[in-house]
Amino acid sequence: MQQTSTPATPGIDALSRLQSAGRYALELEAVSRHFGALVALADINITLEAGERRAVLGSNGAGKTTLFNAITGDFLPTTGSVRLFGEDVTDLPSHERIRRGLRRTYQISLLFGGLSVIDNVYLACRGQRRGRYSLRRTKRDDSSMHLAETLIAAVFLEDVRHSLVAELSYGQQRQLEIALALAGAPRLILFDEPAAGLSPVERSGLVEILQALPKHIAYIIIEHDMDVALRVVESVTMMHNGRIFKEGTPEEIENDPEVQELYLGQGHGAD
């Protein structure tokens, strides 16, 4: 990675970092990730403005989920740097990044099956607050409980809030995934195929939830369903073989002949 700062300009560097902290939710600079000889990510440069919504598209194996893992810290990048809200978090563990306002959902629901819906969301709300080691039972009038109830209502799960997560339908589990990601004042959310396996009705419910998110929350969404992905974002990044292949607005990407040939198929956009 190239060193961009020089000893002569520390003040200007600090100033530009301060400006970028307010402007950019995420800055990836030359991020690569290798698994032995396999290059899963190669030289990825992405900047995401605060409140921006972007889709990352690409065929299976393009490196989309690896990109998310590099951002969240599940895998450290082999080279390159990750900045969240202007702060270099490349070497920070996952839980420290989460405390800086980053959230994610998973391609396959990662929930706590032995606990109830309200417990799941309550723990998500408590994750960034003090008292995580408290041995006292939480009272109903606790602020985290109130927040959990609000989030459950926001993803339409009020009727099942005391049900065990293992007993929820697949669609309800996906909704719960989103509730967990919304807990605790997120500023950047990574949605990993949130519509996978959902029925058409559940998909339109998902679009409704995503469109209703507060404007200050930036997000990146990985999604194979173009009807969902292109309706909820302002910009699109196409990936192929671990590299960024194309960037643009949803319209530009949808009408790009190369993208159509490689990813969308010949029939897409014909009408």
Added chain:
Amino acid sequence: MDSDHLSAESFIFKNLNPAIYIVVAFLLVYPLFASNYFIFQIAAYSLILGTIALSLMMLAGYGGMVSLAQLSAAGLAGYLMAILGQNSSDVMGLGWPWWLAVIVAILSAALFSTLVGAIAVRTEGIYTIMITLAIAVAFFYFARQNYVLFNGFTGYAGILPPTLFGINWRDPIPFYYLSLFVASGFFGAVLYSSRSTFGLSLQAIRDNPRRMRALGYNTSMHRIAAFFFSGVIAGTAGVLLVWFNTRISPGSIGVDVVIDILVIAVVGGMRHPIGPFLGALAFVLLQNFAIDLIDRERFNTVIGTVFLLVVLFSPDGILGIWQALIRKLKLARQGNHSQSRQSVTGSSDATSTDSTQA
């Protein structure tokens, strides 16, 4: 199925099953009709072993970490009572006041358990079992070979509880109540805290540690904290155990006893804090009375067979068998209830049909 609600006040009164009042009353009046043998050798010993197994249940049932070093923590507390307090072996026995020795012994056991946790949380599943077993075996050999501190193979004898308020606390009835007080205190604490933020977090880490990290939790620190709390439980039980036996030697912390604790927890059931106590009672009864059925040298065969049968037919232990029975009874009662309702509805339908026809 609804899970328990998060509420402090509901824990104390509303959620208590009436059967619990009967059990509590029975435990309180038990010494009035039981012989000293049953009070001391059966009940008090079961409560102590159950408390050590409770520390394992807390880690394994709620945290998904099967630690075989719980008896080592209890054993360390027992050794420290002999070293810091008084013993009759003419080695060590620093003569500290009993209460100070108890506090230091329990805290040292908790610290030991925390260190075990700090090593073990880097592993999962079978590797946690192996690494904690290795620690338990290392501690056993260290105690056996160290004569300066642990008095080697012989260990220590003559370690007695204090005579306080004019009561000799090793007499069967006082010792039973002391054991009951400690066991019920930790039972209540574990049950209560299982619904606390820490308890819920621990269960969530068991279900999905990766997700918990993604929610901002330091999962390693949570697991280590669980080892600390389990060390407090094991250490306190270790003090009671050394007072019960009045002696401690490497044999008290050997691999066979380590496995006994695991057997107690598994046979009892790891899904609820009552499980270890059920397992301990079953184990102590077998240990005491299996020789009536079979040769003294072979009573472990009976215990092993019972263990095998329980695991084979109820992976959730005795507790699982009990819960399955309750479920079947409820279903049968519901079936009878709906049948009687149907017959009432049927007869009323028939009556209404008759009256319509008339």
